[in-house]
Amino acid sequence: MxxxxxxxxxxxxxxxxxxxxxxxxxxxxxxxxxxxxxxxxxxxxxxxxxxxxxxxxxxxxxxxxxxxxxxxxxxxxxxxxxxxxxxxxxxxxxxxxxxxxxxxxxxxxxxxxxxxxxxxxxxxxxLPLAKLIGAHRDSVRCYDTSGGFLHAPVEEVLTNATASLESGIGGIKIKVGHPDAGVDLARVTAVREHLGDDVALMVDANQQWDRTSARRMCRELDRFGLTWIEEPLDAHDAEGHAALARAFDTPIATGEMLTSVGEHRELIRAGAADVLQPDAPRIGGITPFLRLATLADLHHLKLAPHYAMEIHLHLAATYPSEGWVEHFDWLEPLFNERMTISDGRMLVPDRPGLGLTTSxxxxxxxxxxxxxx
The missing domain is CATH 3.30.390.10 (Enolase-like, N-terminal domain)
Incomplete structure (x- = not known):
């Protein structure tokens, strides 16, 4: 004892x-x-x-x-x-x-x-947290979100994307869901042309479309070779997300807004996500996250945890199949340490625990x- x-x-x-x-x-x-x-x-x-x-x-x-x-x-x-x-x-x-x-x-x-x-x-x-839990890899593919919000003009989004890639980040996510669908498509077209076909590009609608609009937009977006379309519908519309996942080639990603393993279980039962995006701080911590990760793996889902890269890097490294971690620089001023990024991947720190001290x-x-x- x-x-x-x-x-x-x-x-x-x-x-x-x-x-x-x-x-x-x-x-x-x-x-x-x-x-x-x-x-x-x-x-x-x-x-x-x-x-x-x-x-x-x-x-x-x-x-x-x-x-x-x-x-x-x-x-x-x-x-x-x-x-x-x-x-x-x-x-x-x-x-x-x-x-x-x-x-x-x-x-x-x-x-x-x-x-x-x-x-x-x-x-x-x-041990680093990932090693304590049991890591499958020492680094995880990472993509940037903080440079692609809708308030930024498309020229700024392109500049941000270039800077992200030059810093070693491997993919770019931009926000969609503008009231004018034409604006969304123009922005996605510009970013895809800027990045080329070999760079991972994701879009995030933040739950803004109804089912009809989502079908129309997913049909249009299918041609861009996206890594995923995120939250095209209300976060709790498992049936609607499942219909989109069945109908289109582009993977559907969702789950970040859910606050329990039980809510995620309903997504999985419905076949509502090709890529599951749990958030450990939102669902109650690492303990329920690991339970959910086991369930997701049993259903052969990809995993791309939402936000809080300082925590989720460790957790994504323990997932059996290769996923993604989301790079957000917003929280960096809170800590003395920085995540190391190279060749499109975020490296698991070798410091014990999360490897963080507050600033x-x-x-x-x-x-x-x-x-x-």
Whole structure:
């Protein structure tokens, strides 16, 4: 039996300002306002033996204060527990807040705590997280998203794409879902011509099309040799996504907006995704992510985790078939370390755990914190 016990949990609410307002299709169709900041929830877990684990989750637009409040309520459940019993502790945390559900904000509040426990366990073993779990590869193909938003003129998107490829990134994703389908097709045409046929190109509609529009657009987009078409429909429309996956050659990717393994299971049952895009901070952490990855592999699906490359690089490296990790530079100011990218791939760090330490900026942007002992 391990003699180590959890003695402290520190939670920090962090508000990360973005350099410029970000707009995707949800802004152009009036559903949301431009995004100007990202709310993050950091968890630092300490033990009797002096070990420390770091985890984080996030919320875009509303939800950050709610995640922080829920995590503060359930964090005392960890005090005195063996930090190696991660699956047991995930279940304990989930049941502590079960009256508000097993997905959504309740799951997202658990994620930083769960991720911190995995970070701590890998540090105890002296291994990168991917190696602790069991890696299939030491690097993962990566594509860039942050340079292809709809608010950027197409000339800027082309410039950003060139810069990404020159930095070693292997693929480019751009946003679509503009109210004018002609604008979408013109932008995709320009980017494909700029990149050539050999560079991986993905598009992301951010759930903006109805079923009729999605069929029309997927038919048009089939000719561009895309790596995938992402979220052409509402994230919960498993039946609609499945129909598109059956009808068109271009793979359909979805799953980033779902907040539980159960919701992803419905996608898989329906055959709604050729490429599954789970997000560990959204579904409750690494523990449920690994359960979902096993299910996805049994159904022969590709895996391309959404956002949070600092976490998902490790997880994508453990998936049996080759997938993709999404390069987003938004979170880089929060950490002292940087991901290494070369020849279209992101390399798994050789540092123990996630291999991350928080920067001075994280402390500067902290709006609230609490320590539980």
């Amino acid at each position: 391990s003699s180590d016990r959890i003695t402290s949990v520190r939670l920090s609410s962090v508000l990360l300002p973005l350099p410029r307002p970000i707009s995707d299709a949800k802004v152009f169709t009036g559903r949301q306002r431009p995004m100007t900041e990202v709310a993050l929830l950091f968890a630092a877990i300490g033990t009797e033996q002096g070990l420390a684990g770091l985890g984080f989750g996030y919320s875009k637009r509303a939800g950050g204060p709610g995640q922080y409040a829920h995590a503060a309520e359930i964090a005392p459940e960890l005090i005195g527990e063996d930090p190696s019993d991660i699956a047991k502790l995930w279940t304990k945390l989930m049941w502590a807040g079960a009256s508000v559900g097993r997905g959504g904000l309740a799951a997202q509040a658990i994620a930083p705590l769960d991720i911190a426990l995995w970070d701590l366990k890998a540090k105890r073993a002296g 001075d900026k994280t402390e500067e942007w902290t709006t609230d914190s609490i320590e539980v002992r």
